[in-house]
Amino acid sequence: MSDEAVTNFCPKGDVLVIAEVAAGELQPVTLELLGAGRILSDKMERSLLCLVLGHNLGDIPQKLIEYGADVVYVADHPELYQYRTLTYRRAVCDFLESLPEPPHTTLLGSTTTGRDLAPRIAAHFDTGLTADCTELDIGPYEHKSKVDPSKVGLYPNCLYAIRPSFGESLKARILGPWKNPQMATARPGVMIPLKLDPNRVGKIVNVPVNLQPEDYRLVVADTVREISKGFKLTEADVIIAGGFGLGSADGFELLKKLADCFPNSAIGASRKVVDLGWIPYQHQVGQTGKTVRPKLYIACGISGAIQHRVGMSKSGMIIAINKDPDAPIFKFANYGIVGDVYQIIPEMIKEFGAVIKKEEGEPVGRAR
Amino acid sequence: MLATGSYNIFVLVKQVPDQGSKAGINPDGTIDRAKAKRMLNPFDRYALQAALFTKRTYGGTVTAISMGPPPATEVLLEALEHGVDLGYLLCDRRLAASDTLATAYALYKTILYVGKPDVIFCGLQTTDGDTAQVGPQLAERLNLPQITYCEDFAIVNGKVEAQRIIEGGTQKVVTDLPVLVTVANSYHALEYKSFRGAWRVQQLKRNPEEMSKYIRTVDLDVIGADAERCGLKGSPTIVAATEKVGEIGGNCCMFEGNSPEVLISDLLAAANVKEYIAALEAK
Numbered sequence: 119m120s121d122e123a124v125t126n127f128c129p130k131g132d133v134l135v136i137a138e139v140a141a142g143e144l145q146p147v148t149l150e151l152l153g154a155g156r157i158l159s160d161k162m163e164r165s166l167l168c169l170v171l172g173h174n175l176g177d178i179p180q181k182l183i184e185y186g187a188d189v190v191y192v193a194d195h196p197e198l199y200q201y202r203t204l205t206y207r208r209a210v211c212d213f214l215e216s217l218p219e220p221p222h223t224t225l226l227g228s229t230t231t232g233r234d235l236a237p238r239i240a241a242h243f244d245t246g247l248t249a250d251c252t253e254l255d256i257g258p259y260e261h262k263s264k265v266d267p268s269k270v271g272l273y274p275n276c277l278y279a280i281r282p283s284f285g286e287s288l289k290a291r292i293l294g295p296w297k298n299p300q301m302a303t304a305r306p307g308v309m310i311p312l313k314l315d316p317n318r319v320g321k322i323v324n325v326p327v328n329l330q331p332e333d334y335r336l337v338v339a340d341t342v343r344e345i346s347k348g349f350k351l352t353e354a355d356v357i358i359a360g361g362f363g364l365g366s367a368d369g370f371e372l373l374k375k376l377a378d379c380f381p382n383s384a385i386g387a388s389r390k391v392v393d394l395g396w397i398p399y400q401h402q403v404g405q406t407g408k409t410v411r412p413k414l415y416i417a418c419g420i421s422g423a424i425q426h427r428v429g430m431s432k433s434g435m436i437i438a439i440n441k442d443p444d445a446p447i448f449k450f451a452n453y454g455i456v457g458d459v460y461q462i463i464p465e466m467i468k469e470f471g472a473v474i475k476k477e478e479g480e481p482v483g484r485a486r
Numbered sequence: 487m488l489a490t491g492s493y494n495i496f497v498l499v500k501q502v503p504d505q506g507s508k509a510g511i512n513p514d515g516t517i518d519r520a521k522a523k524r525m526l527n528p529f530d531r532y533a534l535q536a537a538l539f540t541k542r543t544y545g546g547t548v549t550a551i552s553m554g555p556p557p558a559t560e561v562l563l564e565a566l567e568h569g570v571d572l573g574y575l576l577c578d579r580r581l582a583a584s585d586t587l588a589t590a591y592a593l594y595k596t597i598l599y600v601g602k603p604d605v606i607f608c609g610l611q612t613t614d615g616d617t618a619q620v621g622p623q624l625a626e627r628l629n630l631p632q633i634t635y636c637e638d639f640a641i642v643n644g645k646v647e648a649q650r651i652i653e654g655g656t657q658k659v660v661t662d663l664p665v666l667v668t669v670a671n672s673y674h675a676l677e678y679k680s681f682r683g684a685w686r687v688q689q690l691k692r693n694p695e696e697m698s699k700y701i702r703t704v705d706l707d708v709i710g711a712d713a714e715r716c717g718l719k720g721s722p723t724i725v726a727a728t729e730k731v732g733e734i735g736g737n738c739c740m741f742e743g744n745s746p747e748v749l750i751s752d753l754l755a756a757a758n759v760k761e762y763i764a765a766l767e768a769k
Contacts, residue, residue, distance in 0.1 A: 140652075203622075203631065203634075204631060230635050231652070231653065233618050233634070234622060234634045234635075235622075236619075237586070237590075237620075237622035237626070238622050238623070238625065241587060241622070241624075242626055244722065245587075245722055246585065246587065246722030247587070247619060247723070248617075248723060249616065249617035249618065250616065250617070259726055261724075263718075265719065266718060266719045278726075283725075283728060288728040288729065289728065289729050290725045290728050291725070291726050291727040291729070292723050292724070292726065293724060293726045294722045294723035294724070296722060332629075335631045335661055335662060336631040336659055336660070336661040336665075338657055338659055339659060340657070340658040341656075341657045341658075342656050342657070343652075343654050343655035350654055392671060395671070398672050399670055399672050400651070400672075405616060406611065406616050406618075414762065425616075435757075435762060437759070443742060448740065451738045452738060452739065453741070453753055453756070453757050454741065455741045455742070455749050455750075455753060456741070456742035457742070457749060462749065462750065464746075465746040465747055465749070465750045466750055468750075469750050469754060
């Protein structure tokens, strides 16, 4: 990289959102990314692009325009109906290479799909990727470190990819202005989608898809979605979450009883207890689990580390139960009870259970 | 058919700071990695179990590979105690401050140096980075198919049959070897250390010469990696700034020092919890 290139580097550019469609349905995280992407592209006075992959996408491309995209690129191919790493990787890489200039920023959802695909794209283009962002912005940056003289310089339009940092009550701002696209994944449920505007105009462009034999090396034999069994953790109105303070896996039996007091309730968990195997990963709330926004969140024996907090702090009402009066969770809960969960929860079940008169015969759903 | 092939199984492990320990946590919230307690990345325990299960069931050898400063030898020894055959530590000052892309490059070169794997197991992610990026980035470099979020793995008639987690469900996939697998924490827990493995490590600790045969330390020159693509220089991203997360609220209404009955009735008196819940119900 020559010195001259550095002073002019990190040019403005378009913002690209890679849409996520599962089982023919557009995933909410895509609309959230369009909301965030719109702000970034407006700041640079550039376009917001969206690439959607799939087959027979119907009105999805139009919907992407109504939610903020200026140009929607459609990669339609029967083999793209279902997500597979290598077929999607091929289509996305080919598309990016076909653009006259790389996008400034490329965003994906940090779902199991986005986290599977984004690193492959980033590695293919040797570009930077920040995982699980909770905030995105565009701003200037001056690189002063002389470790690599070719990087020194002032960069006026960097993607600020902001995420909580490990074991610390800190947020880290991660930048990579030396190469476009600057890539990031963002957690579902964090960014705010725009209001649907049916009058918004945009362009829909079909792009060619040329899959290679080696892209079919992995075959999906069967997909089971558990949506029919109830609803997802992210859609529950009430979440009863347990942490290390429960003492053992058995504590979740008690939490389930409390959850049964509420309609549309679900069981959440902190990362530590998931790591310990007390409850499956699907229940994990936080930085590496789900981001949830229930109306009521009852945290039982959860200390409230930053990684957990980023996943649930936007809940309507947070009630925390913890033995330790200095637990960080009391710094952001609305109501805190200092005490033993095994004494408090049975009392809650008594009181709350009485409030909620469940209609006879109506099953109480719970995400398991 | 239970093919007893001689599979060349690689497992990637990382030493991370122990998040359960307060040691090494600076007052400003940052971590002093030199002082922090060290441990094997918890997710790697599942990868290790998958590797050892594969060896035991289908035959082969397990090679553990790690990248880190000299103390990272500890996690390789731990892997040996569990029954891993051989360990490689990529250790080089020029790797300091590598981001995921630079790390994946360095591991890619290490794997090319060590041999031709049939399957590479990685933990889903590490507890210090939380990115889950290195596995797929490595698969891209090696041009391999990948199975991320894997919670079940078998080799049937020479083909891999696996189950992985997807949003709101699971997926069964079939692929040929070689493949890179990142193992989720819903996979089987790591079994206890084997007596033989533990005994062997005890023997090795008494014999440094023998130890260097089983824990091989290599640097960038040995594996033929381009130092320009490693460490700070080879990393397209940097941590530009950290900021303390502002305390939200700070107006938590606390209830303490009473019997559970009183605490709950106080809560109900102070908050409109009951109405709040009733409103939920009415919805």
